[in-house]
Amino acid sequence: MIRKIKPHFTIGEVARMAGIESRALRDWEADGRVPAARRDESNHRIYDFDEARRIVHQMQGPQNRRIAVVNQKGGVGKTTTAFNLAGALVARGRRVLAIDLDPQANLTASLGLELTDDESSVEELFVDEKMDAQSVIQATLFPGLSCIPARPRLAGVEIKIFDAFLRETILDRKLEPIHDQFDFIVIDCPPNLSLVTVNALVACREAIVPIEAQSYSIKAISDLTNTVALIRSRLDRGVTLRFLPTKIDGRLKVGREILTAIESGLKDRVLAPIRTDANLVRAPMMRTPVGFAFPNSKGAKDYARLAQVILETPVEETV
Ligand SMILES: Nc1ncnc2c1ncn2[C@@H]1O[C@H](COP(=O)(O)OP(=O)(O)OP(=O)(O)O)[C@@H](O)[C@H]1O
Ligand SMILES: [Mg+2]
Structure with missing residues (x-):
């Protein structure tokens, strides 16, 4: 349905x-x-x-912002965040392009897109120098929400672009010509710190890092922060990271304790958390962001609040 x-x-x-x-x-x-x-x-x-x-x-005024949703740990809520943040921004009158950079193509599937064999995906955008972003953008059922889809063969892209000229900035350069068409470009990253993820970080001035409370790992965060530091020193591109605790169960003492630990470690760069809500599991099955599928759910409220914070606090300086 x-x-x-x-x-x-x-x-x-x-x-x-x-x-x-x-x-x-x-x-x-x-x-x-x-x-x-x-x-x-x-x-x-x-x-x-x-x-x-x-x-x-x-x-x-228009916003023209690009946000990477990134964390090399798997299953922390990246795709859920990209999908529902995109939906919540569209519900606030913004034109959004959601880009799927994961060969698992969960975001593509959540948006109800099924690619035929002859349709191009984000893989061709990376590999084919002549392919422009415009020709891989697909409309979704939701006015204002477009998508650059992924498919499983994106998994082989790393090898194909390894020798490419300025290989870390491919995505950034491809997105430049469509700059004015969207208020927000939201990029769902794969669970690794590969060249594709680096391309997403280079293309964005800001990133949201979902952190699953139960699997919070200081090591993962410091690896990510180091990658961001390298991008800044070697490529002169800064990205501001903001951390988003996910799957929080506020009723459980352990949930509150973990939240406190995350907040004390990452200080003012922690966004208001996303609570555990089964509707966030159901919404992608309905091919509908939670704000439209279950408007009164906890998930809808939490992602609406996230969208509002993102709209109200454009990132100026880089960390
Ligand atoms: N707040 C939440 N409450 C309940 N379930 C959630 C919540 N956030 C995410 N999930 C569920 O957790 C699972 C992993 O989430 P998701 O796919 O968004 O993570 P991911 O970081 O994109 O994973 P991967 O690294 O594999 O791409 C999914 O089944 C999703 O529906
Ligand atoms: Mg994912």
Whole structure:
């Protein structure tokens, strides 16, 4: 079963996305600063995604941010975070491109994309110098949400690009021409610190590092931090890491203790945690981000809060 994104937004929803009062939006319309909205059969204003997005842009400007979701440990919630953060940003009127960099292609599958043999994926984008990003972008069922999909043969990409010229900056260069088409590019990384992951880190100024509370490993975090330091010293690219505790069970003493340990180790760079919620397991099976599939769930609330924090705190300086 697939649930589609709501086809229309109300004036209250669009005003909230744009961070203003409904009254202000009505005034702007009366003054001709935004186009007059269409009306539904009850004469209420309705907006489709593009109309909502234009108003959000008018109020807040476009963002053009790229965020890598990275952690070389497996199963910590990277794909869950990329999928649901992308959904939550779209629900706030932002145009989002989700890029799947994992040969397991879980993000691609979560978004309901099935590639035919002759369709290109992110692998060709890396390997074929002439392939541009535009030709591998696919629309999803959700207005405002696009995807560059992966497929299993991406696993062989490392060897193919090993001798490539400026091999760490391939993705960065490929994304440059589509810069203006999206407010956010969210990149789901594979569970390793391979050349593909380095390409994601080089292409982004900021990264979210999901940390599964139960498997929190200081060593993994310091390996990742060292990679980021190397990228900065050798390639002169800085990435700000923010850490996202996942699968937190606040009712359990051990859950709270681990959270405290993570927070004391990583200090102010820790984002508000994502709680354990079975709806986060169900949503990808429904090919629908949790915010649309189960809007009242804990998972939907936690990822909505994450999206809000990301929107409110653009990363300026690098760590
Ligand atoms: N907050 C959560 N509550 C409950 N289950 C979760 C939560 N976050 C993730 N999961 C589940 O944990 C499993 C691993 O999550 P996910 O696939 O997002 O991790 P990953 O880091 O992308 O894994 P990999 O390294 O294999 O790519 C999935 O089955 C997912 O549904
Ligand atoms: Mg994954």
